[in-house]
Amino acid sequence: SAAEPILSVNNIEVVYDDVILVLRGVSLDVPAGGIVTLLGPNGAGKSTTLKAISGLLRTENGLVTRGEVRFMGEVITNLDPEKIVRRGIFQVMEGRRIIEDMTVIENLRLGAFTRRDGAPAVRRDLEMVLDYFPRLRERTGLAGYLSGGEQQMLAIGRAMMARPKLILLDEPSMGLSPLLVKEVFSIIRSLNQALGITLLVVEQNARMALGAASYGYILESGKVVLDGPADQMMSNEDVKEFYLGGG
Numbered sequence: 001s002a003a004e005p006i007l008s009v010n011n012i013e014v015v016y017d018d019v020i021l022v023l024r025g026v027s028l029d030v031p032a033g034g035i036v037t038l039l040g041p042n043g044a045g046k047s048t049t050l051k052a053i054s055g056l057l058r059t060e061n062g063l064v065t066r067g068e069v070r071f072m073g074e075v076i077t078n079l080d081p082e083k084i085v086r087r088g089i090f091q092v093m094e095g096r097r098i099i100e101d102m103t104v105i106e107n108l109r110l111g112a113f114t115r116r117d118g119a120p121a122v123r124r125d126l127e128m129v130l131d132y133f134p135r136l137r138e139r140t141g142l143a144g145y146l147s148g149g150e151q152q153m154l155a156i157g158r159a160m161m162a163r164p165k166l167i168l169l170d171e172p173s174m175g176l177s178p179l180l181v182k183e184v185f186s187i188i189r190s191l192n193q194a195l196g197i198t199l200l201v202v203e204q205n206a207r208m209a210l211g212a213a214s215y216g217y218i219l220e221s222g223k224v225v226l227d228g229p230a231d232q233m234m235s236n237e238d239v240k241e242f243y244l245g246g247g
């Protein structure tokens, strides 16, 4: 059913370099087909949570030392990141991380690197992504020359090329103008609605994120301090004061 969590993070503890305890028992659920947002101040552990799910934590000498991450019912805690991509989870890192000295098409093809369903399927999806982002189709030069907004779209397009079930998005609004933030969030909603991709979105822009999501969590100092349906979060007095600029 639609309420079934596709992802379930149960009481995870994360440690970097064997000693730095960053997550102190974080639990969250993401329903299949939903959009969930993870909010919180700088340094709360939001990116760390995403990396614990995608396995990218391991590339930074981090480890889940307690609790578990389950995806589609199976435990994926501390698996190799490539294995996690193959299971259908793709993380779009903060700061976009596109390859600046490769073309748009080359960057998009990188997203498909774990796929085994053959070149024609990948070519079809490349066309689908370029239809989604017409502006990227016009950019035939190196990705380094793209604007910030275009780079964010390229990073999302690259995630789509992996045909993921779940996309983990780390601060998609970072560095973008208000207009582009709106555009990126409308793309996020259409990825969810038209393609059925489930999303877990880390954001500083709580208003946009809660506008797109059905459920939200607030992380502070490595712990979930508040969670609830997005509309309830938006009318919560503490959330208003600390995350929505008092509005």
Ligand code: ATP
Pocket: 016, 017, 020, 022, 040, 041, 042, 043, 044, 045, 046, 047, 048, 049, 060, 061
């Ligand atoms: P931001 O919005 O600033 O990215 P965040 O909520 O995403 O904040 P994290 O990036 O997860 O927070 O960082 C949480 C804590 O973990 C911080 O204190 C940070 O210094 C620490 N940390 C993050 N990455 C590492 C690492 N590779 N090694 C050691 N400590 C780290």
